Amino acid sequence: MFIAELAEPGFGDFDLSSLRTGVMAGSPCPVEVMKRVVADMGMTEVTICYGLTETSPVATQSRPEDDLGRRVTTVGTPLPHVEVKITGTCPSAPPR
Incomplete structure (x- = not known):
C-alpha cells in the first residue's frame, strides 16, 4: 500500500502534514520504502x-x-500478555 501511494502520479499534490504514524505488516518493508515513508510522507512513527487471526490480530510490534x-x-517485540515461543531450527543459524 505504501509503495503504491508513493508511486501515485499526483503524490506531491496531497497534503500529508497531519500524518505521523501508521502500521506496516504482511511482508518485510524494504529500507528504501521506509526511508521514503518517513521523508516524503512525514510518518516518523511508523x-x-x-500477527495472525488467532492473535487478535497483532502479537508483536x-x-x-x-x-x-x-x-x-524485525517485527518488534511481543505485546503485553503475549507469549512467544520459537521452535525448530534455522538452516542458516550457526550450530550451538
Missing part, C-alpha cells in the same frame, strides 16, 4: 507488526522510537 534499521529488520 511501526512494524506481526516495533516501537515508534526504534531506529529505522530495527524497524525494517
Whole structure:
C-alpha cells in the first residue's frame, strides 16, 4: 500500500502534514520504502507488526522510537500478555 501511494502520479499534490504514524505488516518493508515513508510522507512513527487471526490480530510490534534499521529488520517485540515461543531450527543459524 505504501509503495503504491508513493508511486501515485499526483503524490506531491496531497497534503500529508497531519500524518505521523501508521502500521506496516504482511511482508518485510524494504529500507528504501521506509526511508521514503518517513521523508516524503512525514510518518516518523511508523511501526512494524506481526500477527495472525488467532492473535487478535497483532502479537508483536516495533516501537515508534526504534531506529529505522530495527524497524525494517524485525517485527518488534511481543505485546503485553503475549507469549512467544520459537521452535525448530534455522538452516542458516550457526550450530550451538
